Amino acid sequence: MAFHGSSSSSVSRLAYEVFLSFRGEDTRKSFTAHLYAALCRNGIYTFMDDKLRSGEEISPALVKAIEDSQISIIVLSKNYASSRWCLDELTKILDCRKIKGQQVLPVFYDVNPSEVRNQTNSIGEAFAKLEKRFNDDKMNVERWKTSLTEAANLSGMHLGNRNEPEFIHEIIEMVNSILIKKTYFQVSQYPIGIESRVQDVKSLLDIEKNESTWMVGIFGISGIGKTTLAKAIYNSIASQFEKASPNKDTSRS
Structure with missing residues (x-):
C-alpha cells in the first residue's frame, strides 16, 4: 500500500480525509489516478490502494482505512459491481456512514445513478456476473444489491457530458466544502x-x-x-x- 498526500489537520481528526473506492480495471490508470493526484495537490490526505488486488475478501488494512477516513468517494464505473471486493468495500463504507456519520460521495463515472440503483445496463451485466459466481451465497448477494441501491440514492456527482478535468475540479470543491464544515x-x-x-x-x-x-x-x-x-x-x-x-x-x- 502507498499512502500519500498532505493535510491541514483539525484539533482531532481521523487518519485520512478521503478514502477512494474504485474498480481498478476501469479507472486505476485513468480517472481515479487523475482524481487522486488532484486531491493530493490540494493538500487533501487521501487513501488510495495502489496494489493490484488478489483474493476475495478485503484486507484488515483496508477496513481500517475506511473506518479512519472522514469522507469516502465511491467511483461507480461500469464494472464496479462485478467485484466482490468493491461491493464489500461499499457495504463497509455505508456501515460507517450509519454508525460513525462518515460522509459518502458517490461519483457516477460513465454510468447513470438509475443504472446503479436498479442494476440495469452495464451495471446490471456486471452484477449478473458476480451473482452467477456467488449463486449459493444469497445473503451476500442481497446485501450487495441493497448497498448499490443505497449508494445510488445518496446525493452524488455525475460525469455526464462534461470533460474530466472540469468534473474533477467540481469533486475537489465539494470535498473541500465538506472538510471545512467538519473541521471545527x-x-x-x-x-x-x-x-x-x-x-x-x-x-x-x-x-x-x-x-x-x-x-x-x-x-x-x-x-x-x-x-x-x-x-x-x-x-x-x-x-x-x-x-x-x-x-x-x-x-x-
Whole structure:
C-alpha cells in the first residue's frame, strides 16, 4: 500500500480525509489516478490502494482505512459491481456512514445513478456476473444489491457530458466544502454568553458584504475567554470560505 498526500489537520481528526473506492480495471490508470493526484495537490490526505488486488475478501488494512477516513468517494464505473471486493468495500463504507456519520460521495463515472440503483445496463451485466459466481451465497448477494441501491440514492456527482478535468475540479470543491464544515475547534460545552460576543465581532467584520482581508486582535486579562471566543468565531464562519485552517496556536494569553 502507498499512502500519500498532505493535510491541514483539525484539533482531532481521523487518519485520512478521503478514502477512494474504485474498480481498478476501469479507472486505476485513468480517472481515479487523475482524481487522486488532484486531491493530493490540494493538500487533501487521501487513501488510495495502489496494489493490484488478489483474493476475495478485503484486507484488515483496508477496513481500517475506511473506518479512519472522514469522507469516502465511491467511483461507480461500469464494472464496479462485478467485484466482490468493491461491493464489500461499499457495504463497509455505508456501515460507517450509519454508525460513525462518515460522509459518502458517490461519483457516477460513465454510468447513470438509475443504472446503479436498479442494476440495469452495464451495471446490471456486471452484477449478473458476480451473482452467477456467488449463486449459493444469497445473503451476500442481497446485501450487495441493497448497498448499490443505497449508494445510488445518496446525493452524488455525475460525469455526464462534461470533460474530466472540469468534473474533477467540481469533486475537489465539494470535498473541500465538506472538510471545512467538519473541521471545527472544540469549544466549552456550555459557553455562557458566547453567542452574543460572536455576533458582536462578526458585525464588526461584516463578512457577508466586505471582501477585504482583516486581522483581528482580542485583548484582555488571562482567563476571561479570549481563546474560546476566537474558536467560536472561527467555527461560525469557516464554511463561508474556500479554504480554512484551525491549526494556529490560539492558546496564548
